[in-house]
Amino acid sequence: MAANEIDQDTTHDPERDKAVRLFSYLKDLCALRTTQARTIESFDQVCWIWDLPRHRLCRSSIRCLGDSSPPGPEQQAEPWIEIRKPLLKSPPELPDDVEPWVKEEDLANSSLSEPVLLDQIPRFALQGDTGAEDPNELVAITAYPDVFDKWIDYVESKWKPWAEVDRELQKVQRAYSQLFNIYQRQERLGEQYELVVGAGFLSWRSPHSGEIKRHVLEIQARIEFDRVRGILAVGPALDGPQPTLECGMLETADRPNPTDLTNIQNDVRVLDGEPWVLSGLETVLRGFANSLPTTGDYLPTLEHSGGAAETPAVKLAPALILRKRTRRTFEDYYRQILEQVEKGGKIPENIRRIIEIVDDEPGTVSDSGSDSHVDGASPSPQGDTEIYFPLPANDEQRRIVKKVEDRRGVLVQGPPGTGKSHTISNLIA
Numbered sequence: 001m002a003a004n005e006i007d008q009d010t011t012h013d014p015e016r017d018k019a020v021r022l023f024s025y026l027k028d029l030c031a032l033r034t035t036q037a038r039t040i041e042s043f044d045q046v047c048w049i050w051d052l053p054r055h056r057l058c059r060s061s062i063r064c065l066g067d068s069s070p071p072g073p074e075q076q077a078e079p080w081i082e083i084r085k086p087l088l089k090s091p092p093e094l095p096d097d098v099e100p101w102v103k104e105e106d107l108a109n110s111s112l113s114e115p116v117l118l119d120q121i122p123r124f125a126l127q128g129d130t131g132a133e134d135p136n137e138l139v140a141i142t143a144y145p146d147v148f149d150k151w152i153d154y155v156e157s158k159w160k161p162w163a164e165v166d167r168e169l170q171k172v173q174r175a176y177s178q179l180f181n182i183y184q185r186q187e188r189l190g191e192q193y194e195l196v197v198g199a200g201f202l203s204w205r206s207p208h209s210g211e212i213k214r215h216v217l218e219i220q221a222r223i224e225f226d227r228v229r230g231i232l233a234v235g236p237a238l239d240g241p242q243p244t245l246e247c248g249m250l251e252t253a254d255r256p257n258p259t260d261l262t263n264i265q266n267d268v269r270v271l272d273g274e275p276w277v278l279s280g281l282e283t284v285l286r287g288f289a290n291s292l293p294t295t296g297d298y299l300p301t302l303e304h305s306g307g308a309a310e311t312p313a314v315k316l317a318p319a320l321i322l323r324k325r326t327r328r329t330f331e332d333y334y335r336q337i338l339e340q341v342e343k344g345g346k347i348p349e350n351i352r353r354i355i356e357i358v359d360d361e362p363g364t365v366s367d368s369g370s371d372s373h374v375d376g377a378s379p380s381p382q383g384d385t386e387i388y389f390p391l392p393a394n395d396e397q398r399r400i401v402k403k404v405e406d407r408r409g410v411l412v413q414g415p416p417g418t419g420k421s422h423t424i425s426n427l428i429a
Helices: 014-033 145-192 258-270 278-291 327-342 349-355 395-405 420-428
Strands: 045-048 081-084 120-122 138-140 193-206 210-226 231-236 297-299 313-315 319-324
Touching: 014 327, 014 349, 045 145, 081 145, 145 193, 145 210, 145 231, 145 319, 193 278, 210 278, 210 319, 258 278, 278 297, 278 313, 395 420
Parallel strands: 297 313
Antiparallel strands: 045 319, 081 231, 120 138, 193 210, 193 313, 193 319, 210 231
């Protein structure tokens, strides 16, 4: 339904009133059937921007919002999130005579302050020592001071510098794996799931709504994967960021009053196009916190730790969220349609046929005014007008076919046993 198609006379229009009532009913029906998630733990995947590593392979324009100085033009031009696949290197090679004294898994574990030498090993593990009578005899590291000296030199000059770099790359790898997992699930599950970036994390232990830990602002997003260069990038959805205010997880008594809510939603609309302008975000989030029945606090921080308290707190705390679509999405669609209808938007023909009895004039089925016929029921170019039914048919049933030829649809009424299903079978055949 195009918003720019406006009917001139929208007052006392019975047809428009019926359309408004139809979509109001559908919207309210979706709201009744929607189970609201009150905590973020209910969602499938959550990637907090605060937890992303600060590394040259991991960039984020959203994270710049938490910097003490405002982001410059270069930072504003960065993607919402971009992570490049890190190239992980193996630990430096050990001296041959030191190798038997170190566990391989410890050597590759850069999270350790440093790996340790084994106190004892079987004699057969020593390279070049084959003259012993018992190869399983245990020998102690204290008997090999030269090995210990080489180990100290290796750890200080080679292993620790490698481990320092590897620890940072492992953080990038974990973030990359998490984002790649979200990308794969979204591709596999398709329209069943949606990807959003949440901002304004509300934590509140309300007497009406219970424990609330949800974002109040949601921005539509998508992930692009460059498989050649190994880059994952998060940006706005194909239809744009479409920021929306989310307060459905709150009971009516816990929401801002309708006037304040309308003003906040107007501030949200300003964010469309450039949702990560800090001044605009703070206007929305601070306004929401101050408009709650129990006045809350707005905290301009990217951190998300801390539990819910009796006083509501709204933190900036952005996060990438993958979640299953709910009827809430359809509720928003119906709300948008309602706004267009109430403003005088043109009611499509298919909707008119739901709310009114519209009779087609013969030969005017198509919107362009040209004749349109039903496949299988229309006359052939050679003028063959005979109707071929596999089942017997009476005159009334044949009359239905004649009407279908020149109309978008035919309403057939009758009590059970009068041949309605029989006629449908003939038409399908």
